[in-house]
Amino acid sequence: MSNKLATLKFEQIKAVKWRDVLIGILMPMVGILFFILLWHTAAPNINTSLGDFPQPKQVFEQWGNLVDEYNTEQEREAVFYDRQEKRNAELLAQDPAAKIDAREFNGRPTFFDKIKTSLVTVLSGFFVASVIAIPLGIVIGLSQPLYSAFNPLIQLFKPVSPLAWLPLVTIVVSAVYVSDSPMFSKSYIISLLTVSLCSLWPTMINTAVGVAGVSKDLINVSRVLRLGWFTHVMKIVLPSAIPMMFTGLRISLGIAWMVLIAAEMLSQNPGLGKFVWDEFQNGSSDSLSRICLAILVIGLIGFLLDRIILLLQTYVNWDKSAVVR
Amino acid sequence: MSQIHLELTRVGIEFPTPKGPFCALQNVDLKIKKGEFVSLIGHSGCGKSTVLNIVAGLYQATTGGVVLNGREVNEPGPERAVVFQNHSLLPWLTAYENVELGVKRVFRGKKTRAEMREWIEHNLELVHMTHAIHKRPDELSGGMKQRVGIARALAMEPQVLLMDEPFGALDALTRAHLQDSLMEIQNELGNTVIMITHDVDEAVLLSDRIVMMTNGPAATVGEILDVTLERPRNRLELADNVEYNHYRSAVLRFLYEKQKKIESIDAKRAEKQLDKDAAGKAKSVA
DSSP, rough: HHHHHHHHHHHHHHHHHHHIIIIIIHHHHHHHHHHHHHHHHHOOOOOEEETEOHHHHHHHHHHHHHHHHHHHHHHHHHHHHHHHHHHHHHHHHHHHOOOOOOOOOOOOOOOOHHHHHHHHHHHHHHHHHHHHHHHHHHHHOOHHHHHHHHHHHHHHHOOOHHHHHHHHHHHHHHHOOOSSSSSSSSHHHHHHHHHHHHHHHHHHHHHHHHTOOOOOOHHHHHHTTOOOHHHHHIIIIHHHHHOOOOOOOOHHHHHHHHHHHHHHHTTTTTTTTHHHHHHHOOTTTHHHOOOOOOHHHHHHHHHHHHHHHHHHHHHHOOOHHHHHO | OOOEEEEEEEEEEEETTTTTEEEEEEEEEEETTTTTTEEEHHHHHSHHHHHHHHHTTSSSSSSSEEEEETTTOOOOOOOOOEOOOTTTOTSSOOOHHHEEEEHHHHHBBBHHOOOOHHHHHHHHHHHOOOTTOOOOGSSOOHHHHHHHHHHHHHHTTSSEEEETTTTTTTOHHHHHHHHHHHHHHHHHOOOOEEEESSHHHHHHHHEEEEEEOOOOBBBBBEEEOOOOSSSSSHHHHHHHHHHHHHHHHHHHHHIIIIISSOOOOOHHHHHHHHHHHHHHHHHHHH
C-alpha cells in the first residue's frame, strides 16, 4: 500500500519536473524553430530587386563573412604597424636625430567595430539622460508645484520622434560644437544628444512618481525624527523610489537603443545604424542577408542591455524578494 | 503646578472637506504629569489618533494648543517620539539601522560613535531584540517589528512617548507579551506616555489614567478615570481583583452605554422589518 503511494508520489514529482522542462526550455526552442521554419519556407517566395529574400542559412553565412572581414582587417593593421616600426628603426639607425612618424592605422570599421561604436554611443547617451533625469525627477517628485510646472513639458516632448529631433540637433551641434581638434566626432555628439533627448522622459516621470509615492507613514517618521532634507532624500525617498526608478531606466534604455539605430542612420555615426544604411545604399546581393543579420544582432544586444539593467536592479534594490521580469 | 508636564488646552481641529469644514475635535483639555501613563480610549473614528497627531505635531490644531514644558508644540520633533500602529520601520534598514537613524539625529555631537552603538544595542536589549539586531523588517514577525519600533522611539530619549494603538495589529498572545515588556520598561525608565487603544483590558492594565473620548464629530474628553492599582501589576493576579474589575466595568459602561455607537442587531432587524412593511404597504396602495 505504502509502496503504491510512494510510486504515485514519484510519478507526480516526475510529472511536475517534466512540466518545468517543457515550459522552461522546450517551448522557447519550439518557438524559435517554428519561426526559422516559417522564414525558411516563406523567403524564396519574396522576390526583391536584390534577388530573393535571404533564408536563415544565407544570413548565417554572412556572419562568417563578417568575421573574416574583421580578421583580415586585424591582419592589415598588424602589418601596417610592423612596417611603420621597421621603417622608423631604419631611420633611427641612419640618423639618431631623425624625425619619425607614428601614424595611426586608418582602416575601415568592421561590423564588430560598429557594434562597439553603437554600444559606446548608446551608453553615453543613456548616461547623460540619466544624469539629467534622475535628479530632476527627484526634485519634481518632491514638490507638487514643480511637478505641475514640468508635467506639460514632459508630456509635450515625450512623444516626439527621434527623426524630428535629429535635424535640429544636427544644425545646433554643427553651429555650437566647433573645434580645430575635436575630441569626439560630430556624428557621435549628434547621435548621443538625440538618444538623450528621447530617453530622458521615462526615467524622469517614473522617478518623480516613485518619489511622490513614498508612504505617508515613512514621511511621518522622517518628520518626527526631524531629518534634514538631504538625509530625508537619501534614507527615505530614494530607497522607496528605487523600484519605480528602475522601471523608468529600463524603458529609457530600450528607447535609447531603438533611437540610436535611427540616429546613426541619419547622422552617419559609424555604428550599426550606419551599417544597415550602407548596406541599403550598397545594394549588393549580400545586402539583404547582412541587414537581416544586423537586425538579429540589434535585437540580441537590446535584450542583453535589458538584462543588465535587471541585474543591476536586483543588486541595488533592498527588496531581494521582489520578482523582476 | 510645575508638575504639569504636558498640557492640552481647548484643542480643536477642523478638516476642510468639499462640503465645508468638518469639526473632528472640540475643546479637548488634558493635563499630564511627568512620568504618567495615560491611555486614550474611544470608539474608532472618534478622533483619538487625531489628538495624538496634534501632540506629535503632525497635525496643527485649529483652536487651542499644546504646551510641553512651557513651550508650544507646533511641529514634530524627536522629544515627542511616536510608536506607529503599523510599526513604520524603514524596510531597507536593519533593526539596528532603524534605531540608529533616530539616535544619530538626537545624539549627534553628544555621544561618541562607540557610545551611540552601545546605546542602540542597549535599547534593542530593553525590548528583547538582541537576537535579531541585524535583520530587516521583512525577516521579523509583527510583534518583533513593533518591538523595534518601540526601541526606536525609546532610544531618542523622548520627553513624551506617543503610542498610536501600538499593539492593535498583533495577536492576543503577542500583545500580552508586549504589554508586559512595556510595563517593565515603563517601570525602569518612568517615561511620560500617551497611548491610544481600543482594548479595555490594555487600558486598565497599563494606565495611571484613562481618558475616555466621546463619539465624533466634534469629539471631546468624556470622562477621566484614575487607575490607582499598585505597580508592578500582574495580569494574572489582577484578573480576579475587585478593584480591577471595577475599573474595567467603568470603562465598558462608558463605551457601551453612554457612548453607544453600534445599534444591536435586533434593533436593526426591527428597523428593516419596519421599512419592508412600509414598502409593502406602498406597493399595495399602488
